Amino acid sequence: MSNLLSVFPRxxxxxxxxxSPPHTLTGASGGTNFEKPTADTSALAELWxxxxxxxxxxxxxxxxxxxxxxxxxxxxxxxxxxxxxGISIAWPNKQRVVFRDFNPPLDESKMVNHSYRxxxxxxxLVWITRQRYEDLEQLLTSQASGRVFEVANEPSxxxxxxxxxxxxxxxxxxxxxxxPGFQLWRINKGALxxxxxxxxxxxxxxxxxxxxxxxxxVETASLQDMMNGKRTADMKRQLFDVTVR
Numbered sequence: 001m002s003n004l005l006s007v008f009p010r011x012x013x014x015x016x017x018x019x020s021p022p023h024t025l026t027g028a029s030g031g032t033n034f035e036k037p038t039a040d041t042s043a044l045a046e047l048w049x050x051x052x053x054x055x056x057x058x059x060x061x062x063x064x065x066x067x068x069x070x071x072x073x074x075x076x077x078x079x080x081x082x083x084x085x086g087i088s089i090a091w092p093n094k095q096r097v098v099f100r101d102f103n104p105p106l107d108e109s110k111m112v113n114h115s116y117r118x119x120x121x122x123x124x125l126v127w128i129t130r131q132r133y134e135d136l137e138q139l140l141t142s143q144a145s146g147r148v149f150e151v152a153n154e155p156s157x158x159x160x161x162x163x164x165x166x167x168x169x170x171x172x173x174x175x176x177x178x179x180p181g182f183q184l185w186r187i188n189k190g191a192l193x194x195x196x197x198x199x200x201x202x203x204x205x206x207x208x209x210x211x212x213x214x215x216x217x218v219e220t221a222s223l224q225d226m227m228n229g230k231r232t233a234d235m236k237r238q239l240f241d242v243t244v245r
Contacts, residue, residue, distance in 0.1 A: 043203055043220055043238055051242060054184060054196040060217055060239035067209030067217075070157040072118030072127050080116060080126065087114045089126060091143040099128055099139070109133040122161035124190045135171065144190030151192075152183045158210040162187050163244055165216045167205040180204035182218065184244060195244065206237055215243040 047057045076082070079090045086100040099114040110133065117127040124144055130137040140155060141148045151166040158164075164185040171178035181198040182205050204226065208218040221235040 044240065046200060046202060047198075047218075047220075047240055047242070050181060050198045050200055052196060053245070055242050055244045058241050058243075060241050063239070065211055065217065067156070068159050068212060069210040070120055070122050070159050070161055072120050072155075074118045076116065077119055077126075080119075082116060087116055087128060089141065091146075093143060095143065095146055097141050097146075097148065099130065120157055120161070122159075123157065123187050125155075125157075125187075127155060136169075138166070140192065142190030145192075147191065149185075149192040151185065152197075156209050156216070157187070158213055158216075160213050163210070163214065163216075164192065165208055165210065167208055167218075180223065182208060184216075184242075206232060206235075211241070215241050218242055 044057065044059060051057055079092070081088045081090075084101075086098060088099075089097045091097075100112070101114060102110065102112040104110050111131075113131045115129045115131070117129050119126050124142040125140045126142065128139040128141070130139055138151050138154055139148050140151060151164065152169045153166045156165045164183075164187055166183045166185070168180045168182060169178055179199040180203065181200040183197050184195040186193045186195050200220075200223075202223055203220040204223055206219040206221050208216055211217045218240050219237050220240065221232060221237045225235045226232075
């Protein structure tokens with residue numbers, strides 16, 4: 001990544017980028033700068049190279065569409081308990097997963113808190129958000145796997161419950177060690193297998209979601225626009241369809 005993307009300019013622009021009005025593919029309307037990506041071949045080429053052999057990439061043939069993906073129900077299951085010290089999940093096979101909170105009174109930099117986000121009935125995955133000092137982690141666990149998986153950002157699961165998409169963690173605006181891009185995961189009996197961590201150099205993912213069983217529509221914008229201080233709503237954004245092989 002170029003020298004323009006040094007740590008301190010990113011920190012300064014963090015509020016500008018993240019506090020701009022939210023934009024999603026399903027709800028955008030009015031004065032946006034969305035354009036069909038036929039003119040900018042550099043973004044397409046970068047995506048192709050970054051995705052590799054796990055998927056194909058093509059400019060989206062249509063504009064804004066509704067996502068077709070499985071949801072997480074926010075209703076608390078009987079086997080999930082939330083207490084003063086964190087979240088506990090008791091599986092029927094007597095396994096127990098505990099997410100412990102930690103709030104030292106004299107050092108907030110070491111605090112750890114957990115929030116229950118929901119359960120996906122199709123896959124059995126339970127979604128927990130872990131908040132650390134200036135950091136958020138998205139965690140998924142299930143009875144079938146007995147493991148805890150961390151994904152880059154809020155999970156998006158296709159309707160068949162076989163694939164998961166997550167855009168880059170927001171820490172990409174602060175450090176080169178947290179690259180922009182997205183993750184593709186395979187789901188098999190409640191266990192996750194990382195297919196590809198797609199790392200971009202000159203673009204970042206604004207939003208994305210499944211539009212079919214194997215295709216995720218990804219909305220990108222230029223990192224250079226972000227470094228120039230543009231709000232996300234004012235950036236030229238482009239849509240691409242990434243189809244898992």
